[in-house]
Amino acid sequence: xxxxxxxxxxxxxxxxxxxxxxxxxxxxxxxxxxxxxxxxxxxxxxxxxxxxxxxxxxxxxxxxxxxxxxxxxxxxxxxxxxxxxxxxxxxxxxxxxxxxxxxxxxxxxxxxxxxxxxxxxxxxxxxxxxxxxxxxxxxxxxxxxxxxxxxxxxxxxxxxxxxxxxxxxxxxxxxxxxxxxxxxxxxxxxxxxxxxxxxxxxxxxxxxxxxxxxxxxxxxxxxxxxxxxxxxxxxxxxxxxxxxxxxxxxxxxxxxxxxxxxxxxxxxxxxxxxxxxxxxxxxxxxxxxxxxxxxxxxxxxxxxxxxxxxxxxxxxxxxxxxxxxxxxxxxxxxxxxxxxxxxxxxxxxxxxxxxxxxxxxxxxxxxxxxxxxxxxxxxxxxxxxxxxxxxxxxxxxxxxxxxxxxxxxxxxxxxxxxxxxxxxxxxxxxxxxxxxxxxxxxxxxxxxxxxxxxxxxxxxxxxxxxxxxxxxxxxxxxxxxxxxxxxxxxxxxxxxxx
Amino acid sequence: xxxxxxxxxxxxxxxxxxxxxxxxxxxxxxxxxxxxxxxxxxxxxxxxxxxxxxxxxxxxxxxxxxxxxxxxxxxxxxxxxxxxxxxxxxxxxxxxxxxxxxxxxxxxxxxxxxxxxxxxxxxxxxxxxxxxxxxxxxxxxxxxxxxxxxxxxxxxxxxxxxxxxxxxxxxxxxxxxxxxxxxxxxxxxxxxxxxxxxxxxxxxxxxxxxxxxxxxxxxxxxxxxxxxxxxxxxxxxxxxxxxxxxxxxxxxxxxxxxxxxxxxxxxxxxxxxxxxxxxxxxxxxxxxxxxxxxxxxxxxxxxxxxxxxxxxxxxxxxxxxxxxxxxxxxxxxxxxxxxxxxxxxxxxxxxxxxxxxxxxxxxxxxxxxxxxxxxxxxxxxxxxxxxxxxxxxxxxxxxxxxxxxxxxxxxxxxxxxxxxxxxxxxxxxxxxxxxxxxxxxxxxxxxxxxxxxxxxxxxxxxxxxxxxxxxx
Numbered sequence: 001x002x003x004x005x006x007x008x009x010x011x012x013x014x015x016x017x018x019x020x021x022x023x024x025x026x027x028x029x030x031x032x033x034x035x036x037x038x039x040x041x042x043x044x045x046x047x048x049x050x051x052x053x054x055x056x057x058x059x060x061x062x063x064x065x066x067x068x069x070x071x072x073x074x075x076x077x078x079x080x081x082x083x084x085x086x087x088x089x090x091x092x093x094x095x096x097x098x099x100x101x102x103x104x105x106x107x108x109x110x111x112x113x114x115x116x117x118x119x120x121x122x123x124x125x126x127x128x129x130x131x132x133x134x135x136x137x138x139x140x141x142x143x144x145x146x147x148x149x150x151x152x153x154x155x156x157x158x159x160x161x162x163x164x165x166x167x168x169x170x171x172x173x174x175x176x177x178x179x180x181x182x183x184x185x186x187x188x189x190x191x192x193x194x195x196x197x198x199x200x201x202x203x204x205x206x207x208x209x210x211x212x213x214x215x216x217x218x219x220x221x222x223x224x225x226x227x228x229x230x231x232x233x234x235x236x237x238x239x240x241x242x243x244x245x246x247x248x249x250x251x252x253x254x255x256x257x258x259x260x261x262x263x264x265x266x267x268x269x270x271x272x273x274x275x276x277x278x279x280x281x282x283x284x285x286x287x288x289x290x291x292x293x294x295x296x297x298x299x300x301x302x303x304x305x306x307x308x309x310x311x312x313x314x315x316x317x318x319x320x321x322x323x324x325x326x327x328x329x330x331x332x333x334x335x336x337x338x339x340x341x342x343x344x345x346x347x348x349x350x351x352x353x354x355x356x357x358x359x360x361x362x363x364x365x366x367x368x369x370x371x372x373x374x375x376x377x378x379x380x381x382x383x384x385x386x387x388x389x390x391x392x393x394x395x396x397x398x399x400x401x402x403x404x405x406x407x408x409x410x411x412x413x414x415x416x417x418x419x420x421x422x423x424x425x426x427x428x429x430x431x432x433x434x435x436x437x438x439x440x441x442x443x444x445x446x447x448x449x450x451x452x453x454x455x456x457x458x459x460x461x462x463x464x465x466x467x468x469x470x471x472x473x474x475x476x477x478x479x480x481x482x483x484x485x486x487x488x489x490x491x492x493x494x495x496x497x498x
Numbered sequence: 499x500x501x502x503x504x505x506x507x508x509x510x511x512x513x514x515x516x517x518x519x520x521x522x523x524x525x526x527x528x529x530x531x532x533x534x535x536x537x538x539x540x541x542x543x544x545x546x547x548x549x550x551x552x553x554x555x556x557x558x559x560x561x562x563x564x565x566x567x568x569x570x571x572x573x574x575x576x577x578x579x580x581x582x583x584x585x586x587x588x589x590x591x592x593x594x595x596x597x598x599x600x601x602x603x604x605x606x607x608x609x610x611x612x613x614x615x616x617x618x619x620x621x622x623x624x625x626x627x628x629x630x631x632x633x634x635x636x637x638x639x640x641x642x643x644x645x646x647x648x649x650x651x652x653x654x655x656x657x658x659x660x661x662x663x664x665x666x667x668x669x670x671x672x673x674x675x676x677x678x679x680x681x682x683x684x685x686x687x688x689x690x691x692x693x694x695x696x697x698x699x700x701x702x703x704x705x706x707x708x709x710x711x712x713x714x715x716x717x718x719x720x721x722x723x724x725x726x727x728x729x730x731x732x733x734x735x736x737x738x739x740x741x742x743x744x745x746x747x748x749x750x751x752x753x754x755x756x757x758x759x760x761x762x763x764x765x766x767x768x769x770x771x772x773x774x775x776x777x778x779x780x781x782x783x784x785x786x787x788x789x790x791x792x793x794x795x796x797x798x799x800x801x802x803x804x805x806x807x808x809x810x811x812x813x814x815x816x817x818x819x820x821x822x823x824x825x826x827x828x829x830x831x832x833x834x835x836x837x838x839x840x841x842x843x844x845x846x847x848x849x850x851x852x853x854x855x856x857x858x859x860x861x862x863x864x865x866x867x868x869x870x871x872x873x874x875x876x877x878x879x880x881x882x883x884x885x886x887x888x889x890x891x892x893x894x895x896x897x898x899x900x901x902x903x904x905x906x907x908x909x910x911x912x913x914x915x916x917x918x919x920x921x922x923x924x925x926x927x928x929x930x931x932x933x934x935x936x937x938x939x940x941x942x943x944x945x946x947x948x949x950x951x952x953x954x955x956x957x958x959x960x961x962x963x964x965x966x967x968x969x970x
Binding site: 007008009010011012013014015016017018021022024025027028029031032033034035036037039040041042043044046048049050 | 696806809849868871881891
């Protein structure tokens with residue numbers, strides 16, 4: 001009929017339009033795949049998901065177990081038909097956290113909420129089978145890498161003091177114990193009767209003494225001399241210093257102080273070392289501030305910060321629990337974020353505006369212990385029940401340091417525990433009959449009050465089975481509190497494993 | 499109109515077998531839903547579904563009796579989409595919609611069945627009765643005038659719901675005129691472009707790198723652009739504006755094959771969008787929510803975040819009908835789940851597999867509609883069929899993409915699945931026209947011939963004729 005002469009073909013244009021429609025719908029299909037396959041797990045586990053909340057009221061919840069299958073948390077049906085959460089091992093509270101209908105969840109209870117509730121994503125085959133079962137939930141057990149015996153020991157050793165202990169298996173990144181005090185009793189929070197009063201009591205505490213803050217992962221402390229290990233890693237790794245680096249002025253400056261930009265950095269270790277300039281191992285063993293201040297300036301701010309970042313500094317550490325980031329510098333115009341060269345020199349021996357978490361320092365110890373390779377730290381070994389459990393494998397996080405350089409620091413750290421002078425500081429960490437390495441620290445806080453007591457270390461020196469970081473707040477010198485505690489933890493673990 | 503000399507049935511085997519398959523599938527779905535809800539194997543009370551299926555087969559029977567050679571795939575396709583809608587509505591809280599007829603109080607599912615029934619009957623009626631398109635093609639300016647009048651009516655008299663001025667209330671019935679408007683728009687565009695497309699496609703002026711038709715022929719495009727903007731500004735209805743403008747561009751492209759026009763249109767769209775983003779907080783809100791809904795998951799991003807949770811929970815194979823969680827603790831998990839978020843609800847229960855099947859159903863509609871357009875007897879019919887098809891396909895794409903956070907969310911319905919009478923009836927008109935247009939044995943339709951019905955409408959017509967003369 002009136003197909004207009006000269007006008008373009010409608011048919012061909014329609015074909016192109018059809019193509020555009022197909023492309024657009026393919027885009028929709030891709031969108032579906034994105035949310036329903038790739039992002040499905042994250043969405044289902046999201047604590048903000050109302051399904052998670054609804055299910056937590058009525059559905060049974062999976063157990064949380066330690067590495068040997070000891071029960072840390074389980075659900076039982078109360079008389080009124082609601083589910084009650086029980087915590088047979090309060091010592092595990094810093095890891096396990098709590099689960100309350102009123103106050104939400106923390107710890108593993110929060111991080112693995114979806115799996116514990118059984119809302120996690122199934123494989124399509126399981127999903128198909130699920131359709132023939134009336135129960136919409138499939139609660140999973142979560143098995144931790146934590147050993148309840150070691151965890152209990154660490155908590156008991158901290159006792160009434162404020163502090164934290166982190167113990168890691170260096171070759172795998174499995175966290176064996178993660179203790180933080182003061183602590184809380186998750187069973188009392190979950191108790192519908194007294195839970196509100198107890199929780200409000202806990203919340204009232206200021207941050208410094210709050211049991212709800214996990215000091216091991218979220219407490220940020222001045223490190224003191226344990227940070228010298230970070231400086232040594234940065235120096236050897238970047239090549240700025242060598243194992244033989246010595247500073248001729250150092251013995252003299254032990255007496256007079258080391259002048260940086262008009263500020264005199266002081267130290268008082270000359271009585272041990274006399275007039276011979278120290279090399280790296282000696283500087284670690286004697287914990288020489290002057291040597292490390294000079295080394296820090298030689299390494300330079302950006303390099304120090306960069307090498308610290310390789311071990312996790314600067315950002316929160318990817319971990320099952322929320323973590324605070326550790327920082328080398330306090331922010332400023334100098335390269336690396338330092339205010340001036342005095343801050344850089346002080347940071348190099350742990351007294352600048354450096355703040356670290358015990359977890360971060362345990363990773364530093366584990367990096368040296370594992371010949372320079374940092375494994376990704378984790379708390380969970382497996383999700384699921386019995387043979388169907390999904391095991392979580394070891395994962396290398398960063399290759400930080402060459403094995404040779406790590407070996408130099410290892411030897412120095414062994415001297416720091418077992419050497420003629422090192423013994424005086426950190427001999428208390430020595431595991432009888434086992435070569436032990438470590439570094440103690442005493443974090444001066446300025447003003448009044450006792451310093452924080454620190455220790456990081458590992459044992460045995462060859463193929464270490466445990467690396468630890470121990471912090472005891474306001475407990476004085478490293479050797480007075482953290483060192484013997486760490487020794488006890490390492491000895492206990494090696495005895496258990498023997 | 500030809501007098502009906504007698505009934506000449508023509509069997510429609512393909513339609514029948516497709517309908518039987520659809521009925522079987524829907525019945526299985528109903529059993530699955532009832533069994534999940536009851537916790538044992540049962541068909542529940544399938545009255546609603548049976549009534550719906552009976553209507554579908556009734557329309558099929560009417561098609562057979564009418565004996566026209568029309569498309570046999572569209573009715574079953576629409577039937578499945580409507581059936582899914584019925585399953586979903588039967589499974590949602592019935593209080594989401596209610597209307598009393600005397601002492602009879604109807605909830606969500608019966609009401610939707612009522613609208614579905616009307617829609618199916620309307621679709622069937624149009625598919626059988628529309629044989630002559632003269633009344634559409636000749637009075638294009640009258641249709642445009644009616645459309646603009648309708649729009650003005652909404653602008654000035656519309657009810658404001660949730661900050662959007664969308665619906666028009668006539669006594670107890672309220673409807674959304676923009677649903678009807680989209681049909682009128684396509685009718686006008688098809689009429690206008692069928693007459694002028696050679697001119698628009700042929701001549702050109704240069705504007706920078708673009709070769710454009712002479713200015714007078716650009717005016718409709720600018721008018722459409724202005725119309726879309728004013729819908730956004732006055733009605734605050736982003737979805738309708740987006741739909742109208744993209745359908746306009748699609749039809750314009752089909753008529754002229756000129757990509758430069760589409761480019762110009764997209765540029766205009768971007769300029770308009772940028773201006774609206776700057777000027778209007780409700781537009782800015784939508785875009786901000788779209789960019790990062792999780793930033794305000796408890797607040798304005800609530801709806802879309804909940805929808806995404808539903809997608810995630812559905813996974814590949816879904817939770818099964820009735821096993822999703824559209825309702826949590828007595829309140830809706832996703833606000834507007836029965837209108838704007840039906841796609842998310844179905845994707846939760848039917849999984850990605852089911853959602854892809856829904857996509858495929860719309861693609862089947864697209865294929866049938868565009869095929870009808872290609873095979874149509876003349877330009878007007880081609881453009882009309884293609885335009886009507888794109889309305890459904892684009893509308894579905896816009897709201898599904900909004901659910902999936904691929905584009906900012908706009909409150910338009912998913913054709914044949916969302917709850918709501920206006921949408922169902924308007925889309926039924928579209929498919930009814932498509933079925934009618936698919937008739938291969940077209941009658942001659944050149945000149946207007948006086949007839950009984952024509953005379954009845956003579957009064958209105960003389961007015962319309964005057965409009966046509968004035969405008970052209």
